[in-house]
Amino acid sequence: MKNNFRIRFARVGETIEIMDFIRLHWAQNHILAHDKALFNFQYLQNKKLNFVLALNSYEKIVGILGFIGYAPGLDRQDISLAMWKVIPNLPDPYLGVKLIHFLQEQAIFRNINCVGISKETIAIYKYLGFKTGKLDHYTAFNNDCKHFEISNPPSKIKSIRNTGIFEFKKVLSIKPILSKLHSSDFYKQKDYFKSVDFLAKRYETHPYFNYIFHVAYMQDVAKGLVISRPVEHGGGKALRIIEVIANDEDMANIINNFAKILYRSEYEYVDIYASGIDRSEMTVGHFELIDSPNDVIVPDYFEPYERRNTEILYMTSTQKNVCLFKGDGDQDRPSRKI
CATH class of the missing domain: 3.40.630.30 (Gcn5-related N-acetyltransferase (GNAT))
Known part of the structure; x- marks a missing residue:
């Protein structure tokens, strides 16, 4: 069963499918489940949709990992993660971690951060070698x-x-x-x-x-x-x-x-x-x-x-003391449609 999951980058035409996944498996009233303009504003860069997807054998989305590039067009830009979610109780308990591994292996970037992580994910990020902290x-x-x-x-x-x-x-x-x-x-x-x-x-x-x-x-x-x-x-x-x-x-x-x-x-x-x-x-x-x-x-x-x-928690790939702000990633946005 574990080998039945496939991981790849999202295609531009899959915006609605990702928004539906957010609505069904994250929060029904989440703004990114309903506002396509805001969704594209954050995740559509250089005609690419910045998501890693996990799909089952029926090609249905069972996991997502969004990211935002800080300098689209540069060979080694820095990126910020957002919207990391896998459907619970799947046969592969490491599928969420595999989404991050896929991004690390397939995307060309220098540093990576995520502002707004949950307390439940701190141990996972530390296991993966990231530094965690609180703004x-x-x-x-x-x-x-x-x-x-x-x-x-x-x-x-x-x-x-x-x-x-x-x-x-x-x-x-x-x-x-x-x-x-x-x-x-x-x-x-x-x-x-x-x-x-x-x-x-x-x-x-x-x-x-x-x-x-x-x-x-x-x-x-x-x-x-x-x-x-x-x-x-x-x-x-x-x-x-x-x-x-x-x-x-x-x-x-x-x-x-x-x-x-x-x-x-x-x-x-x-x-x-x-x-x-x-x-x-x-x-x-x-x-x-x-x-x-x-x-x-x-x-x-x-x-x-x-x-x-x-509290706003964060993770970063660099072990140095870095300046991160609420403006990093997707923290400064409405949670619901205004």
Whole structure:
């Protein structure tokens, strides 16, 4: 029975079959089971559908593994996994692992990550040699806010200083600044390299979300890009940093300085999920580290809204300390159709 399963890459014409599999075996109301435009936005790259499929002897899909390429067209691009699911109780208990092995053997890539893994898969990823961890969740609260509708802030809120070594300029398009940063040594040396075209498509043409772009300047020299997204609930507003593109050594300072956007704003807070950033540098500034079992609540789910803290776990093929964000993979998307 084990040999009756066949593994191969998906074909472009199999989009509906994969969406049906998600609806039947993942979640009936999952947005990727119903929204073909969002599905193609995330997984259709260079006229290829980025899924590995396991099929039974009747050519029916019994397992899927999605992935997102960070630099389509490069010979050895970095990729992020998403949507890994095999129907339970099949004769081959290792079929899910074989999907990953197939991708490792057949796809040409440099590094691989997955942001948003479940606790149940941590042991499997470790067995396969991947490093696992949890994204740190940092939040800077607005000490001038009178009513917190979205979050439960700490009893003592840090004062936000409208100063810092970085200044921020809002821009409408990110391609010009990305092209400048792309030529920097730090950009080329990133463990997870994302092309200008990938980032521009990801954040400028998203089917649902409107992102805000701020260039970080130090003495008129562009040092990084902060990508954020406003959220609202119950009359409250907040700003979420989805990704920062900068030298790893500048990350903590750029993010801490960016908190001054709260100064005289309507935002309750600005938050960020990230790994690989020094905790002491972050918390000595404007930000608090949000732990799950805590009276301080900063929600992650807004589509739909859930008033609770959420852990975001990850895996990575590199054993080094790497900066990963909520924007990696498919984490920053609606769970249900808006």
